[in-house]
Amino acid sequence: MKVLKFRDLNVEDRLRLFFEGSLDRQPALERELESFLQTLEKHSDQWTPDIVEGKRRRKYSRAAVWKTLEEERDAYGSIIEFRRTALPALLLTLALRSSREPPTLDISLDVQPLSFFAEAERCNQLVDMVRDWASHYPVTHASAHSMADDQLSGAPNFGRDDETTRRDGFDKVYEVFWLNVFGPRLVETVGRERMLSTPAHRVDALPNGSILLVTWPTATDFASEEARKAQARALVHLRPDLDFGTVLGTLRERSALLAPVAPHFHPDVAPILARAVEGFAISERQRKIAELNAWQPPEPEEWRPADAALPTDVENPARILEHYGYLAERLVALLHSNVPSIFKATPESLTDIDIYFWSEDFPKTRLREVIDEHAVPAVGAYLGEALVRNLGGRWIPRQKLEEAQVLVGNRIWFPFVRAHRYMRSRQSLLDYSLTQLYRVAERHRS
Numbered sequence: 001m002k003v004l005k006f007r008d009l010n011v012e013d014r015l016r017l018f019f020e021g022s023l024d025r026q027p028a029l030e031r032e033l034e035s036f037l038q039t040l041e042k043h044s045d046q047w048t049p050d051i052v053e054g055k056r057r058r059k060y061s062r063a064a065v066w067k068t069l070e071e072e073r074d075a076y077g078s079i080i081e082f083r084r085t086a087l088p089a090l091l092l093t094l095a096l097r098s099s100r101e102p103p104t105l106d107i108s109l110d111v112q113p114l115s116f117f118a119e120a121e122r123c124n125q126l127v128d129m130v131r132d133w134a135s136h137y138p139v140t141h142a143s144a145h146s147m148a149d150d151q152l153s154g155a156p157n158f159g160r161d162d163e164t165t166r167r168d169g170f171d172k173v174y175e176v177f178w179l180n181v182f183g184p185r186l187v188e189t190v191g192r193e194r195m196l197s198t199p200a201h202r203v204d205a206l207p208n209g210s211i212l213l214v215t216w217p218t219a220t221d222f223a224s225e226e227a228r229k230a231q232a233r234a235l236v237h238l239r240p241d242l243d244f245g246t247v248l249g250t251l252r253e254r255s256a257l258l259a260p261v262a263p264h265f266h267p268d269v270a271p272i273l274a275r276a277v278e279g280f281a282i283s284e285r286q287r288k289i290a291e292l293n294a295w296q297p298p299e300p301e302e303w304r305p306a307d308a309a310l311p312t313d314v315e316n317p318a319r320i321l322e323h324y325g326y327l328a329e330r331l332v333a334l335l336h337s338n339v340p341s342i343f344k345a346t347p348e349s350l351t352d353i354d355i356y357f358w359s360e361d362f363p364k365t366r367l368r369e370v371i372d373e374h375a376v377p378a379v380g381a382y383l384g385e386a387l388v389r390n391l392g393g394r395w396i397p398r399q400k401l402e403e404a405q406v407l408v409g410n411r412i413w414f415p416f417v418r419a420h421r422y423m424r425s426r427q428s429l430l431d432y433s434l435t436q437l438y439r440v441a442e443r444h445r446s
Contacts, residue, residue, distance in 0.1 A: 003051050004089040006112055011278045011285070013258075015117055015219055017109040017144040017179075019130065021137025022102050033069075035136045036094075036105065037062060043129035045122060047090055047111055049082035075099060088116045105137050114146055117219040127179055127202065127214055134181045135206050141170035141186060145177035146222050151283035152254045153177075176235040178219050184209035190238050199233045223255040261289040268436040269297050271351045272358070276430070279359055297430065300437045302414040302421075309405055309412045312397050320397035324404070327381035334378065345386045347442075350434040353382075358429045376423050377401060380416030383434050387413060390438075391445050409445035413437070 006014070023032055041048060050060045054068035060082065072078040076099045082092040088111050095106040117123050126144065134142060143150075157165045158174040172189060173182070187195055187209060195211050196203060202214040215234050216227040232248040265273040273292045280288045314320050328345075331353075335342050339356050341349045357363075363371060380401065387393040387406045396405040396412065402420070405412040421432040 003053075003057070003083040003085055004087065006089055006091065006110070009089055009112065011282065012113040012115075013282055014110045014112040014147040015114050015126075015144060016147040016150055017107070017130070017142070019105075019107040019109075019133060019137075019139060019142040019181075021105045021107070021133065021139050021142075023096075023105055023137065024103075032105075033065070036107075036133065037065065039129050039132040039136075040092075043125045043132070045125050047084065047088050047116065049090055049092060050085055051083040053081045053083060054079075069096065077103075088112060107133070109144075110147065115220050118221075120217045123218050126219075127212070130179060130181060131204060131206065131212050134210055134212060135208060138183060138208050139181050139210060140183040142179075142181040143177040144179035144219065146219070146258075148258050148282040148285075149222060149254055150177070151281055152257060173235070173238045176213070176215060176231055176238065178215055178222050178231075180213045180215075181206075182211050182213065187211050195238065198237050200230065223258055225252075225255075228252060228255060257283065257287055259286060261286045261293070263289050264293045266296055268439045269430065269433055271348075272354045272430065272433055272435050275351075275355050276358060297433070297436055300418070300432075300440050302418040302437065303411045303441075304405075304414075306407060306410045306412055309396055309407060310398060310403055313399050314397050317397050321395055324381045324384060324395060324397070327377045328385045330374070331378035331382045334375075342382075345382065345389050347386070347390065347435070347438055350383070350386055350438050353379075354429060354433045354435050357423075358426060361426045363423050363425050363429070371423050372420075376419045377416065379422060379434070380404075380419035383418060383437065384413075384415035386434075386438060387415065387441055391442055393441075393445075408441050411441065411444050413441055 048060075052058050052060050052064045052068050054072040056068070056071070058064040058068060065080070068080045069078045072080055077096040078098075079093065079095045082090065082094070084090040091108075091110045093106075093108040095104075095108075097104040097106060111117070117126065130142060130144065145153075153175050155175065156170070160168070170186070173186065182190070182195065192211075195213075196205060198213055200213050200215050201217055202212070204212040206212060213234065215230045216222065221227050222231070228251040229248060232244055232251055235247055236242050236244045263270075263274060263277075277285055277288050277292065332342050335353065335356060339349070339352045341352045362375070366375070384393075384395060384404070384406045387408055388395060391408045393406040393408040393413075396407060398404045401416040402414065404416055405414055415437075418432055418434070418437055422428060422434065
């Protein structure tokens with residue numbers, strides 16, 4: 001049973017829901033969760049989980065849920081996950097916090113892609129699900145919204161330090177999301193009549209004194225101009241101290257930051273940058289694409305014309321070539337678990353290596369002496385071997401590694417010099433990427 005993991009999919013925005021409800025002080029587990037599961041199964045049209053995970057992975061069933069919760073139980077409670085094996089991807093984390101007073105049911109839900117909720121009926125099903133949960137498990141505040149826009153909103157701190165946030169939580173209306181549930185205390189703070197009269201797509205009074213509010217018919221359209229106006233109107237209504245024009249301006253700025261930007265990366269490094277942008281938070285991604293569209297890597301300088309090649313100065317070239325192979329194998333040994341393609345020494349392998357080192361921020365997270373003594377020689381040798389194997393290159397061995405050359409066509413290349421520059425910083429991994437040097441060498445091999 002292979003479940004969908006967000007990291008294995010094309011990175012897209014998600015619908016993200018946070019819900020923390022109170023339980024009876026002495027809950028009978030199955031009785032308390034029966035409502036949760038029944039509501040989930042009833043309203044999760046086409047995104048119902050089919051896997052439940054704890055220490056083991058099981059096909060979803062009520063019995064599997066009870067078994068997994070029991071296996072995961074400790075002094076603090078139980079935490080389990082629900083997933084799917086088909087699109088849309090799902091991660092629903094259920095945490096029973098039995099050690100709290102009162103005990104709580106924490107729900108974190110991610111569904112990808114957000115575009116799955118483009119239909120009003122599907123959104124209504126989700127809203128009804130949250131309404132039923134909030135009616136059964138009283139909340140202080142619950143919300144569902146675009147993950148990207150949630151990140152831009154400043155949630156959950158909203159400008160406060162971590163200690164204050166943990167102490168106070170959502171103690172006033174800091175933001176209005178696409179879907180909101182305000183608990184009785186927040187309703188009292190704002191004023192029940194004022195909250196019920198909020199200009200919004202849907203405003204429901206719940207039996208326990210909470211109020212559910214939905215700003216717009218569909219979650220997918222949260223960044224449209226009309227949806228932003230509705231969001232601003234609702235927030236300013238609940239927070240009369242705020243100015244509508246200022247709030248709307250902030251929301252428009254967030255929409256602009258999330259507007260799709262088409263990638264136009266420099267072709268020599270496009271394979272790296274297309275994957276590197278996935279390492280940034282979804283809220284930052286479009287801005288990073290724009291920045292990387294404008295960025296131009298420096299032209300490789302680690303070459304000379306073929307007629308300027310340094311002659312070999314070693315007595316036993318075969319032994320030195322064997323040493324270069326040994327150094328390259330050390331890189332394979334270091335990275336094979338994280339970069340399986342490294343065994344092939346192809347152009348794609350070089351890109352995978354670039355991405356791994358960049359994602360790990362390798363030059364910063366490893367000791368400098370270890371990098372210079374071990375990583376730089378291994379990277380240089382591997383790069384040289386890739387030029388030899390794929391481009392018909394030929395090593396010209398030298399006593400000093402930095403002078404070792406690979407002849408490809410009418411140029412000689414200095415792979416160890418490139419590796420030294422490459423391993424200086426995270427930015428240098430892009431400025432002096434293995435991928436770029438290989439592509440330039442490929443163009444000049446004839």
